[in-house]
Amino acid sequence: MHLPELPELPRRLAGPAPGWAESTDVVVVGSGIAGLTAALHLREAGLHVTVVTKENIDDGSTRWAQGGIAAVLDPLDTPAAHARDTEVAGVGLCDPAAVRVLVEEGPARVRELMRVGAEFDRNPDGSLMLTREGGHHANRIVHAGGDATGAEVQRALHAAVRRDPWIRVVDHALVLDLLTDAAGRACGITLHVLGEGTEDGVGAVMARAVVLATGGMGQVFASTTNPVVSTGDGVALAIRAGAAVTDIEFVQFHPTALFLGGTGGRAQQPLVSEALRGEGAHLVDGDGKRFMVGQHELAELAPRDVVAKGIHRVMLATGTDHVHLDARHLGAAFLEQRFPTIVASCRAAGVDPTTEPIPVAPAAHYASGGVRTDLHGRTSIPGLYACGEVACTGVHGANRLASNSLLEGLVFAKRIAEHIAGGLPEHGEPAPVTERAWVLDPGVRPVLQRAMTRGAGVLRSAETLAATAATIVGLGATRGRPATASWEATNLVTVATALVAAATAREETRGCHWREDFPATRDEWLGHLFPALGDAGEPKLTWEA
């Protein structure tokens, strides 16, 4: 396996020793759909739960989700059909058992979410309004407020968590590293809290189980739909702790983020949901020609990676940095009623989608891989669970089917809570920390993002990946002082290093991993790469067929 030269990385984030500690049954890291759903189910089991979250409770990706949640809720649809569409998108790397769990348990979890208080859009007869998105062959996407699904889900879960006095939420709390006992079992976390009184600065939350629900890592790229908190902290923590991480080379690029020109180191680009294409908007080049027709049987509704690459190729061929999405023929009244969020964000950027085509370009959108889990959300470290976008349950394989990610968070959060409720050991004592700790300078963030977008983004080759690796080696030498920006920058470089190692080794094109120098899907790559750090922090890669 070809592994480029990559820098040594810390096995621990440097920081002051914990100055305070508290204890709970289960600590959940992250407050999106995965973390809050897990917390609510854990409470149903009578456990004390502490949710810690990096900024404010609503600041993850969940509230930005527009399209909806995929689940078989139409009597004419079947779980087998949903599984088929999911596995086609995953190009041979989905775990069929995980997919079965997702599609079979999904409908009940969506109904539970409605009981928690989420209100989805309905037809005049009161039935749920179901729509279709790229890669789905049936109408199975529930949505809320037109294109404000995630905001409604986050609102409902947030309200439910606030109603329960036994769920403690600690915000502005950045989790640094995992604590394990002498037997190697997770027994808590270290974190930095911007708080008051005794709970301020670096501390520890001791717990009988730890649930990672830290979301995605889109901020590793210069152009992303992910919010600024999506810095891959959970994956980086897991890599440092020695938990199995896999499929990290499979990053889905959303083909149509609103093109805003260049962005700085902490930016999020508004998504122009594929639901708009689902309703009939056309992708056109500079001459107004529909370029996806003839490239794929579903044209603009082809899987995301196919559309992203179609756009990228037009951009390369024409020397432009964006194409256009033309929705004018759908009419102003329809657009304003069905897509209020998109219309508002376009107008805020000075584009009126009812009278002019929308400038769009691909942006990093979803991490299909992450911390490897089994069907109960267990990672390879006992007592450590992972759920939501940070996890790799095996449902997405080489590419995620649209609207399966909110569903994955719902389904596996419940499974984790059930597993934890089935039996928890007593609190463990943290073993002494012996690993070398240091951090990188925060100035590496924008440099890393640009290098990742250029060389390890929508289209990759040995040459572009080597150039990105060389940049990362340079960044690895710039040490910094412990602070929020340095911890995040170190996490970003850790995740980027793992991604570049795996993307370089995987000499094929599959799902959302597109190698220009290896354009075919190759049977010998039907397996998973596991990036890791050796004892001294040296990047390693192992293969599992």
Ligand SMILES: Cc1cc2nc3c(=O)[nH]c(=O)nc-3n(C[C@H](O)[C@H](O)[C@H](O)COP(=O)(O)OP(=O)(O)OC[C@H]3O[C@@H](n4cnc5c(N)ncnc54)[C@H](O)[C@@H]3O)c2cc1C
């Ligand atoms: C613009 C956009 C549109 C999308 N549309 C859809 C859609 O229509 N349907 C769909 O299924 N999916 C969609 N997705 C994907 C989906 O929203 C996410 O995959 C999903 O919300 C992830 O949920 P999560 O709970 O895993 O993470 P998040 O909702 O991202 O929450 C992660 C949480 O972890 C916290 N956190 C991170 N690091 C730390 C740390 N070190 N310490 C403490 N806390 C930390 C964050 O602050 C946050 O609270 C979309 C994503 C985006 C960005």
